[in-house]
Amino acid sequence: MDCGSVGEDVPVTAKPVVDGYAILDGSPATGRTARVYKAVSLTDGAMVAIKVLTASVEQSEFLEEAFRRETQSLTELRHPSIVAMRGSGVTSTGDRYLVLDWMESDLVRWKTAQRGFEWGEFWQTIGRPLVSAVAHAHSRNIGHRDLAPRNILFSPDGRLVVADFGIAKIRRFMRTDMTLRQFVSPPFSPPEADDGAATLGRDVYSLAAIFCWCASPSSLETYGSVEAFADGSDAFPPAVRAVLLQALSRDPDERPRLAEELLDRLEAGTASTAARAGGLSCLLAIGHVQMSRICRDFELSDRAATESAILDDLGSVCAIEPKLGPDGEQGTAFGDLVLYGLTRTYHVRPDDTHRDRLTILSVIQRPSGWLEARRENSVTPRVDFRFLPRGREPDQRSLLQIQQIIDDFVHERAEDEANAENRLLDTWSRILQARQELELGRERPIRYHSHAVEGRRVVFRTVGTIPDGAVLEKRQVKLHDGTFLTGHIEDIDGQEATFLVATGDVGQLRGAGEISVNVYAASEALRKQQRALDAFRQREVARAHMADVFWTRGLRYRARRRSPYGGSSRNWMRTSRRRWRPHSARRTS
Template sequence: MINGRFHLLPQAEKRQGGMSEVRKAVDVLSPEGAYAAVKLLKRRDDEESTRIFLDRETASLRALTHPNIVRMLDSGWDEGLDQYFIVLEWVDRSLKDEMSGGRPLDWPAYFARIGRPLASALAYAHEQRVEHRDIKPGNVLLTSDGTIKLADFGIAKVVETAAAPATDHTVADYGSSLYKPLEKSSVGWVRDVYAYAVLAIQVLSNSKARDYPGLLSALDELEMDTDVRAILKSCIDLEPQKRPANAIVLEHQLLEAERRCGNRDARQRNSVWLKMTKSAAEKLVTVPEGEELSLDQVMARAKSEVTSDISSTVHVDYGWNPVAKEVDTETVRVFGRKLFLRIVGDHSNSDRYVIVSAEERPEEWLAKRRESALKLDPILNWTFYDPGEDPANRGVNVLLASLDKHVEAREEKGREDRRQNLGDLFDGWRHVLEAREEIAANGRQARRLRQDGGHLVHAVLPPGRHRNGGGDGRRVVGRGIPLQSAHRPGCRHRSDRGHRPAPHDSCQDGAAAPRLPAAFPRPQPERHQPAARRAVHGRRPAEQQPSSGQDHRESAGDAGPASSRGHLLGPR
């Protein structure tokens, strides 16, 4: 029993390694009785190396949490066995077992099953400043469901806590020979990059290479995309500086190569068959003065310019019917590098599109349209030659399915935005109604309404500030409704107690007065005040002041035209 938790199975096969022996055990504390791998470090005369192996693997595994890196369960010193131990999750098979009895894979299958998850695990380790330094088939484990698990960080190097150079070389010498680069320099990270490429070549060639020259020969004989071959060849370059700097860079390069390769395969399978009208070609091609071109020459130049412009990534969208104010699915707009194309279905061939308009547009104009259009990677082969019935049909289906999905997502986003805006509006009016209720209670604090970024908000006013005297030049009018009027900073009004405020039209800065929404109850005039004491800041002379009802509406400044209501409801 290891550490009172892991029961070693005496009949289970023992796995021997250079620095350790791996035993299968049962985790007695696990509810399901899960298996565990107990790694017992071998006793050596150089006890310092054993301790470094233990410290490095445990430090590395504690720093790493990744679905493709083996998980550590426990570690320490076992008094009964008088040995250091590390306990890991149990995985039955390794890539070495698969290579001995299986058939070689091609690159797409290898990258999907092994190469991609292994590159992800290595990139994550390098990002955490951990260098594995012993990538080989025996350290790449395969779970029962085929998941890759990178294991054995015994000679890993944690960059921030690396040992002194002498001790470091002592541990590093245990690396597997074929998977170690030939140079003796200590360039960081590229050792793992080198080993990753060697592993891929060996799996793909069924372990054909025995030395470095054999690696180059095996790589040249493999059938794979030229981009992938170039990346693997750079990984095993004799000059470390010419390799990808680390696994993060390597993973990015491999994923980009896969994307380009996938696009090329898709382009071979899916084609958009095009035709161009005479008017579109003549509008696109400018004939130099003094030069005469036949119609065939104009068409050839126009077709060449179009295919060159849309051969890489393009943006596409359905047309728009401004009369019906709806999407026009009969028209497809294509935004290339410089050209704007409008294409429609060909009535004579259902799998062909006709370019009815082609013109060069400014980059600013194209960029604005691209914002709402669908970005389409080069997965379609745009061609003026008949690609065959199947590729043409697949190309049309891919184009239309992608556009339908894009338009549906865009419309759903628009509906969600409208629901959100409506909810904000309802919230604003709910706050207004709550404020009215509290104000009408006559014993509660009033609330001040103000505009904040297009939303109607309110705030509780301190006691004594919500009646006629505000002390800051702001007044409230109305019978039994202590509503504080809103005004712009800088407006100066008379604030003498007992005087009604002047309308905001008379602000010295000339700012228009904000108005309350129409749904808000208009305050009634305070009839108990003598008319002579009302403020006369308005536009009319004192002798032309209106009657009490009209006077109140103007001085309150809240029931003006609809054009003024936007101040409280938000920008018009």
């Protein structure tokens, strides 16, 4: 988990106290600006990172500004590839902290584990999410300014996120008398000085440098080595390499100004490369009635120009998903689809007669942010779309291959939904375990070596330090007969603690023993909840069928809210497989 130049784990004696979170055992990751502790939320059981900025590792003035910039940035930014901030504040010792989603690894470890580099796979899993996150920040006028492999992290489920906005430039809010420009990371930060004139463009350079570093089998440590690799390596397709070389230009004016511009150019270069590499090919067709309407949408007058505009839109970037009707069910028996292009959505349907092409029924222009969100939740196969040339023989193979890809994608999503029960039960179990550990940690027994009974009070002569806050705390003392003397500490005078008795026989007091916090009731309640949870998981309850009804209805409701396929993904998968898959595939499935 990033903490701003994270170094080796080092032991730290005192853990911070943050309300609502239990700090787990283990040394924190420590860097020059912060320590990061692994913790669990007592509210929802989620694993989190407590990032504590410590004045002992940097000047307090720097920490104050870094804390202000990071909290301001993460408050504004909401993106699946930007680390989420759950909260922030100041500990009882005066250290500032942030509560972030827990991240399991970073790009440095990713590179160490790699045994090769393939641009297409890299772009889908790392490149596009990374540039998309930075483009989102730029759309809010926020520049990261310190993009580097150590600040690019991976969640436990493999999702990439950008972190460490501690030196981010927020033009609308930040102080002009405080600069954090010296806290940058060559060769990922541009070589020129940051005078504030082109802050957002600096991130574009960093992205290109990170891509070269990821593709290189060796570590690139100088600006010259990054530029030489980009110019001479065959790791990138020619169209992509040309974009990266422009982004790495020593002249800031020659670089793309924003990450969104870089994203568009890399998408186009990657798409053209995939088409030339012999990816899937899919034929498109438009009826005469639909063509006139679509021409008006594109503000064009003839068929050829409109078809060219559609191919350009789908060739830049395209994602596919089944089209659902108003009731959440599949629109027709033929398996209608939605294509998400760069600027528009396309409602398409397999041709009724030939089954070798997709007929475009309608085209709708959409906002870029909406389209990006839909593409992230859809399947993105490499497809070279073409309009039907005259006299071409029908060929159903490409359409069947595309259908199989979509089938597999929907099947994986359905399996994820089926596992939702176990994920929820595991979360519940973690919450109970964390609370049990918290209760056990509250015991803090006070040892005594002698006592004197004074009516309903007992004066215990203690050994060692009496914990702070012990006065009025409900405690108990074990007696000779195995029962307990209950009550609370009424007063503390040096090493003497006056105990006001609520229940129990003072005549059964031992000569020496312990005055412990009474956590039995809370611990027993938590143990009962854990046993009930285990029984529910195994369906060992009085009415097991009711548990099945509960989970079935709950998962259907979650699927309709969270899945882009609504509640009908399995139904769509069944109908599409029955009608589109070849006979050989059906016999073997």
